[in-house]
Amino acid sequence: MLPRLRCLAVLLALSTAAAASAQDTVRVPAPPPAESLQVQVPDVSLVDQHGRTVRLWSDLVRGQVVAINFVFTRCKTICAPMTATLARVRKELGPNAPVRFISITLDVAHDTPGKLARFAEPFSPGPRWSFLTGEPEQVKQALVALGGYTPDKEAHRPLVLVGNATAGRWLRVDGLGSASSILDALREVRAASAPPPELEDATAARDASAARYFTNTELIDQHGKPHRFYEDLIRGRKVLINFAFTSCKGVCSPMTKHLAEVQRKLGARVGQDITMITLSVDPANDTPESLARFARKFSTGPGWYFLTGARENVALVLKKLGGYTEDPAAHSSVLLIGDAATGTWVKAPAMSAADNLVYAVEHLDDPR
Structure with missing residues (x-):
């Protein structure tokens, strides 16, 4: 008798759902809004995927609109999808857009410049996307300051930090959301430093x-x-x-x-x-x-x-x-x-x- 009751319950649930779908439009929950925050970017010395030493603030972030995420090459879950989303954002913006992309490793012990270069290659990063590693303390300082540090890299959150370093406007966005949500955040922070119309020409x-x-x-x-x-x-x-x-x-x-x-x-x-x-x-x-x-x-x-x-x-x-x-x-x-x-x-x-x-x-x- 019990199996029949279970089947009946399932059928009732399905028929109820079908009736509801016939009457109402299904609403997909909106992604969480971008989170505004204060960020102080340290001028630590890091190494990019080409083996070049760069300073995080003065060489990559200062005066720029940036999108920053946190990944590691042995990641089997969110890193590749999140990076693919950023690649779609970069493609949507076009090759000459005044936006710099930065991906910082969470696995300094393993991620050499060569491994980061191989990880980056499928995403066609171009010259304005830096994949960064370096000395452990320097990388940790950057991760802590940018809100990407976690003691367990496997449990890291899919965050993208979007910022306008000129205006001091920073937003944190869901890196597994749509590319459009990241594009919206980039447009918002870029607008923060736009001069009033009467001053723009001058x-x-x-x-x-x-x-x-x-x-x-x-x-x-x-x-x-x-x-x-x-x-x-x-x-x-x-x-x-x-x-x-x-x-x-x-x-x-x-x-x-x-x-x-x-x-x-x-x-x-x-x-x-x-x-x-x-x-x-x-x-x-x-x-x-x-x-x-x-x-x-x-x-x-x-x-x-x-x-x-x-x-x-x-x-x-x-x-x-x-x-x-x-x-x-x-x-x-x-x-x-x-x-x-x-x-x-x-x-x-x-x-x-x-x-x-x-x-x-x-x-x-x-x-x-």
């Missing part, structure tokens, strides 16, 4: 004028990495620029030591919204390697770029900045302090009291 005009003046001439830093002078190093930041050369027997070493004290006083802002630049006046002899040795003598930190390059490139930029000289020993010891966002620039002796230089940077845009 802002664009000022930026275009600054780009023409400073130029995007390619220079090379002390790590051998090329940079476009305006777009990569100046745009949207406060900047300190001085002139030196590594074989200098005069002011260069004392000046660099003094500016290292300024960097320490400015703290973590250098490498975030403040950039320091030392431009060689002797590019014929100053190689990236010699500049790196020079910088190490003074314990300079991230966010300070010692630049050289092709003679004609360096000469062009030096002339724009008023630092060009035929005789390196006769170079200027002036420090240029500017805010590229507002177009405010001042000069100061580079050996001015460190506290005075810090004050000048921090109060550059104060009303006069």
Whole structure:
């Protein structure tokens, strides 16, 4: 008798469901809304899938709209589907979209750059998608700061962190939801830094004028990495620029030591919204390697770029900045302090009291 009752119950349930479906539209629950949060991205040194060392904040996130997820190559559950969703987002945006994608491993002990490259290959990541590993403590610091850390990688949540590092707008999205939900979050954070309509034309005009003046001439830093002078190093930041050369027997070493004290006083802002630049006046002899040795003598930190390059490139930029000289020993010891966002620039002796230089940077845009 009991089996018959069970069959009857099942039939009644099915007939009830069928009746309901005939009368009502089935409603699929909406995905959870994007969660807004505060994020402080650390400038840790990591390694991408090509074996290149990159700094998380200054090389990948600063000034960018980003989508970040957390994966590992031996994952048998959510990692591949979540990464495939991000790949659909990237395809939908198009190859030239101003969005950077970042995937950080949860399995540092196993995930080498080569393994991350093989994991990434089926998703056709392109040049604006970095798969990152590195030293365990550096990776953990990044994961903790971004909300991706878990002691058990097998239990990690399918989160995508979407952010606008310029506006400080961050959202956390379900990485197993639809690509459209991630696209909506990207549009929302991008809109956070859009200027009011009445300022948009003026802002664009000022930026275009600054780009023409400073130029995007390619220079090379002390790590051998090329940079476009305006777009990569100046745009949207406060900047300190001085002139030196590594074989200098005069002011260069004392000046660099003094500016290292300024960097320490400015703290973590250098490498975030403040950039320091030392431009060689002797590019014929100053190689990236010699500049790196020079910088190490003074314990300079991230966010300070010692630049050289092709003679004609360096000469062009030096002339724009008023630092060009035929005789390196006769170079200027002036420090240029500017805010590229507002177009405010001042000069100061580079050996001015460190506290005075810090004050000048921090109060550059104060009303006069």
